[in-house]
Amino acid sequence: MGRIVAVTNLKGGIGKTTTVVNLSAGLALRGSRVLLIDVDAQGNLAMALGVKPRRTLYEVLVDGAAIADCISSARPNLDIVAANESLLTAQPEIARRPDWARVLEKALMPVRSRYDVIIIDCGGSLTVLNLNALNAATDVLVPTTVEPFSLKGLEMLVQQIRRVKGSQGALRAILPTMYDSRLRQSVDLLESLRTRYGDLVLSPIRVNVRLSECSAQGKTIYEYDPRSRGAMDYALLVERLSERMSLGPAPPKPAPKPAPHQDISAPILSQPPPFAASAEPPVVTGAGSMLSLNCPNCGRPLQRAMVAGYRVAYCDHCKYRHQDLAAGGRR
Numbered sequence: 001m002g003r004i005v006a007v008t009n010l011k012g013g014i015g016k017t018t019t020v021v022n023l024s025a026g027l028a029l030r031g032s033r034v035l036l037i038d039v040d041a042q043g044n045l046a047m048a049l050g051v052k053p054r055r056t057l058y059e060v061l062v063d064g065a066a067i068a069d070c071i072s073s074a075r076p077n078l079d080i081v082a083a084n085e086s087l088l089t090a091q092p093e094i095a096r097r098p099d100w101a102r103v104l105e106k107a108l109m110p111v112r113s114r115y116d117v118i119i120i121d122c123g124g125s126l127t128v129l130n131l132n133a134l135n136a137a138t139d140v141l142v143p144t145t146v147e148p149f150s151l152k153g154l155e156m157l158v159q160q161i162r163r164v165k166g167s168q169g170a171l172r173a174i175l176p177t178m179y180d181s182r183l184r185q186s187v188d189l190l191e192s193l194r195t196r197y198g199d200l201v202l203s204p205i206r207v208n209v210r211l212s213e214c215s216a217q218g219k220t221i222y223e224y225d226p227r228s229r230g231a232m233d234y235a236l237l238v239e240r241l242s243e244r245m246s247l248g249p250a251p252p253k254p255a256p257k258p259a260p261h262q263d264i265s266a267p268i269l270s271q272p273p274p275f276a277a278s279a280e281p282p283v284v285t286g287a288g289s290m291l292s293l294n295c296p297n298c299g300r301p302l303q304r305a306m307v308a309g310y311r312v313a314y315c316d317h318c319k320y321r322h323q324d325l326a327a328g329g330r331r
Contacts, residue, residue: 002033002115003245004108005172006137010160011153012124014145015177018211019237020121021048022230023141025220026238028077032116032247035071038083039104039133040123046082049074050218058086060107062093067107075220079115091128104132116247126160134164139172139245146176146189146204171200172244175237179204202240203314203321205233236312236321295320 007020017040024034038045038057046053055070060081067081074080094103108118120133134140140161144150154174162168174197180186194201205211206229214224221231241247295302295315302313302320314321 001112002035002117003138003247004112004118004120004136005139005141005245006120006122006133007141007143008120008122008130008133008157009124009142009144009150009153010126010157011144011150014124014150015143015205015211016124017044017048017121018215019141019143019175019177019205019234020045020119021215022211022221022234023237023241024078024117024119025075025222026234027117027242027247028075029222030238030242030247032077032242033114034078035111035115035118036074036078036080037104037108037118037120037133038081039087039120039127039129040083041085041087042123043082043084044215045121046072046080047218048215049080049220051080051082053080053082056086057081057083058090061103062090067111071111087129094132095128100128101131101135104129105136108136117245131164134161137170140165140170141173141175141241142171143175143177143205144193145178146186146193148189151189151193173241174201176201176204178207180207203233203236205230205237208233232312236314239312 007016007023009016020036024036028034036045036049043056051072051074053070053072055065055072057070059065060067060070070081071079072082094100097103099106104120112118120137122130122133142154142157144154158168158171161171174193176190176193179190190201190204208228208230210225210228211221211230214221214230217224221228221234225231293302294300295318297320298315298318300315300318302315302322304313312321
């Protein structure tokens with residue numbers, strides 16, 4: 001059975017749909033089979049992906065249509081069950097049912113085994129469908145802006161998760177969004193957030209106009225501007241959540257084929273090893289410079305990954321990170 005991730009917050013305008021789009025696209029590029037479910041009547045998820053679906057979640061939950069018949073393909077490995085304003089009338093219908101809190105969970109059962117991850121994009125309030133999403137979820141991801149009112153709403157949401165799930169264990173991660181390190185308040189509140197919630201708090205998604213531009217164009221950030229800060233930040237999010245949800249490593253690249261007259265008994269090297277065999281080579285950045293084996297801040301060994309076309313080096317101790325597009329620099 002695939003994992004079900006509810007991306008939720010009681011506050012609107014904090015980057016939930018942007019996170020769902022770019023997290024799911026990164027997982028799909030990594031090789032995971034991903035299904036998106038939009039339970040927000042605004043229906044922004046399909047628009048952000050440039051998809052025009054024929055059928056919606058309303059037909060599944062109210063009309064009894066098979067969910068497999070309402071799935072639209074958005075990208076390779078990435079499907080969607082879209083929403084529109086009809087969900088506003090669906091919620092009173094669902095609330096009258098004796099199993100009202102499990103309607104969505106039951107609807108997902110026939111397709112759950114087809115996907116590695118099902119991601120639910122929740123609305124910005126406590127609705128019947130958002131409660132359904134929490135009940136169905138194996139994992140909860142909470143995006144939040146680093147602002148006083150948003151952090152207060154986060155406390156309320158964590159309490160709600162405890163009530164619905166019986167514990168806080170399903171809370172997989174808290175994702176700071178729209179983070180601006182130039183603002184003293186943002187820096188202080190992020191530190192406060194990390195002090196309170198510890199390792200649940202992931203590296204922030206920095207303010208980047210490319211993220212709003214790509215949604216308006218119906219593209220993911222990897223398609224619109226893969227060298228942007230937003231693409232780098234979401235690539236790292238994909239890697240960290242893949243680790244936490246045990247989705248496995250990215251599929252390995254095929255080994256290079258030998259040249260026609262090459263001696264195949266000799267080892268094939270993509271480049272001559274410039275370092276001692278006993279030492280792991282430093283990360284080569286997009287600009288061609290070398291990144292040390294150890295964190296420049298705390299001296300601990302750097303962890304490494306290749307995600308969605310990026311070389312990523314990060315420190316689990318002090319949260320330092322360095323990312324470069326494999327094909328070039330960033331902007």
